[in-house]
Amino acid sequence: MVCSRPAKGEINDMKKSKFLFVALALAALALWPLMAGQYGVDLVTKIMIFAIFALSLELLVGSTGLVCFGQAAFFGIGAYATVLLTPQDGAPSLLWLLPACVLAAAFYALLVGALSLRTKGVYFIMVTLAFAQMAYYVVHDTPLGGGTDGIYLLSKPVLGTLLDLDKPLVFYGFTLACLAGVFGFLALLLRSRFGRALAGIRVNEQRMRATGFSTYPYKLAAFVISGGLAGLAGFLFAVKDGFVNPELISWHLSGEVLIMIILGGLGHLRGALIGAFAFALLQEFFKSEAIFGEFSKHWHLGLGLSIIACVALLPRGLVGVPEQLAARLRGRLTGARGTGTTEVGNESV
């Protein structure tokens, strides 16, 4: 059996190029405020928050194989906790408010995970959706959540005199730091023994159990971590807008973040990053009146069609584009079709 597999050196090169890509992307984000105006800074801040949100879901869907269709619940709870915990008098300290919001989301994830992880496949998808809808109706229909109108954030959190998140550039820097931190954390997590066990669960849970891994606690831990990170994204979103409404918990948002990671490419942390940017920029593009004029009112149509096209043409997402192009080029050079594509397991970043 002859098959050309990447040699060790090539794998190291691949790792390097992945690292380089992420480092360059973060550097570009750090330099962005120097060239962009207020609108640009605002837009990229929002996208970075969604990138954190997408990364949280990638841990479940791409890394562990758990398709969660209720991720917006944790995002929304993080956001609502921010608003509800902010005291009437004066700005709260970031030091307690941020962990409190993350913990609130993680706690709900613990409840949802403990019950939903007893189901599998399509049932799991439906149960996570049901729990998210439950949270949605709690804020939508009770005085606690302020109903459809939502609630305003009284004052934005501060860190002494060091950080005032009310200033857009400070907030931009803070969000970027959070994104880099979450990315780094997940990259380490996925190459650790815990991460490898999650990968094993994704590929073959039965074998993992036969080998001696109690898979339920592993999945629950992943679920709670994911919920906490989604809560962090929700916290940032609430602080950015200074306003929350039930839309932040709706299933539309759960669906959008799923589309982001699928668009970017499942199984790669970079995919979540790329997917969040691609989704938001496509949305901006089709909403642009300068380009589409009257038709921009129907931006959903353009966005939907382009996502269908992407998924149909790029089975491995935007992350897989360079490889796909290289394979096609090789095929043209050798006059043969590319060899079967087997996903190699150690990719995590």
Place this chain on the structure above:
Amino acid sequence: MSQSEVLLRGREITRRWGGLVALNGVSLDLERGTVHAVIGTNGAGKSTLINILSGEIPPSSGQVELLGQDVTNWSQPKRARAGLGRSYQRNTIYPSFTVFENCRLAAQARVQKPWAWWRDAQRCEVSTAAARAAATRAGLDDLLERPAGLLSHGQKRQLEIAMCLATAPQVLLLDEPLAGMGAEETERMLKLLAELKASHAILLVEHDMDAVFRIADCITVMVNGAVIASGTPDFVRNSADVRVAYLGEH
């Protein structure tokens, strides 16, 4: 080592699926240093027996003892950590991982430490060493970096065994390890089983009768979920019941 050190014991194991009795009061002992083969036609309950012994499904009644402890109520992962390894009839490897990572992940079950999230799994020396040793033992030395999905069928069967060995089990439950193997691969696998026999108790479910009669120290014959004969290969070969029910009376 005492001559009869029973590592795994099944007592009166019964499993019903609704009205169907898949296993009916099956008892058997696995001793260290022996290969105990279980043979029988398709549907005789061999795989169900392995599934119950390994904890994948619970018995309707009966008991399983592992290393002298009653493990009937233990989960499958807990039994695995206590020294019970199994392979599957159909390959259940991690096709997208390399051969080495398949073995390393199996070995990791013994040193899980999931809280050490900042440490690279590839630097866990206990699991990497155990993985190398297991792969070498199963004859996969030259294929460590190959994605497991690209292995030949016989090599995948070897990898199944290597993954079992990586968890350092005392008892091996092997579900048709020779299925679909060529003559040469079969020879290699039988040699490996003969080596492993010295330090393990092995339950072998197999359809290849030549292989079974060559390697087994004890054979249990099952028909319709019940044991009809159990003993040495010679005893089983000469048993009238077995001839009628299974080996085919000509």
